[in-house]
Amino acid sequence: xxxxxxxxxxxxxxxxxxxxxxxxxxxxxxxxxxxxxxxxxxxxxxxxxxxxxxxxxxxxxxxxxxxxxxxxxxxxxxxxxxxxxxxxxxxxxxxxxxxxxxxxxxxxxxxxxxxxxxxxxx
Numbered sequence: 001x002x003x004x005x006x007x008x009x010x011x012x013x014x015x016x017x018x019x020x021x022x023x024x025x026x027x028x029x030x031x032x033x034x035x036x037x038x039x040x041x042x043x044x045x046x047x048x049x050x051x052x053x054x055x056x057x058x059x060x061x062x063x064x065x066x067x068x069x070x071x072x073x074x075x076x077x078x079x080x081x082x083x084x085x086x087x088x089x090x091x092x093x094x095x096x097x098x099x100x101x102x103x104x105x106x107x108x109x110x111x112x113x114x115x116x117x118x119x120x121x122x
Contacts, residue, residue, distance in 0.1 A: 001034055014038050018050035024067040044088075049076045056082045059111070062089035063101050070104050077109040084112040086122065 001007070003019040014036050021033040035045040041057040047065065049072060059082035063073060077085050087105065090098055102115040116122065 003034070012038050013040075015040075017043075017052055018045065018048045020050075021047050022049050022065075022067050022072075043080065043082070045076075047089075051076070051079045056080050057084070058082060059085040060088045061085050061105070061113075063087040063098075063105070063115075064090045064093045070101050073101070073105055074108045077105060077111055077113065082111050084114070084122075085109065087113070087115040090115075 001016040003016055005016050007014050007016075016034045017037050018033060018035040021030040023030060033046045033048045035043065035048055035050055035052075037043050037052060037054070037056075040054065042060070043052060043056040043058070044060045045062065047062065047067070049062075059077065059080050061073060061077055062068060085105075087102060090101070093101065098115070102113075106113045106115075114122070
């Protein structure tokens with residue numbers, strides 16, 4: 001896939017967006033990263049904080065990674081300004097830190113943010 005290419009998965013139209021991983025450290029070169037916009041409404045940014053050019057109804061927002069700060073998560077959700085956002089990319093954190101990150105993101109973004117427990121649905 002390349003940025004801008006479309007494909008169909010389970011009868012959903014998916015567009016590849018972004019193209020680069022978020023910066024990790026010290027200006028070292030990053031790597032390829034694709035985000036996916038599903039049916040023009042649901043956005044999974046992958047390992048980037050790329051803000052798409054079109055409105056997003058549902059954002060799947062990365063919560064934790066070695067390259068990511070909570071402040072960046074909050075800024076990303078605010079920049080995308082989705083109708084709703086759900087936290088993903090958080091399996092490296094323990095229960096206490098997860099509660100902290102989810103609390104901050106929910107409090108500071110006001111974009112109907114919610115973290116879903118494994119096996120829970122919206």
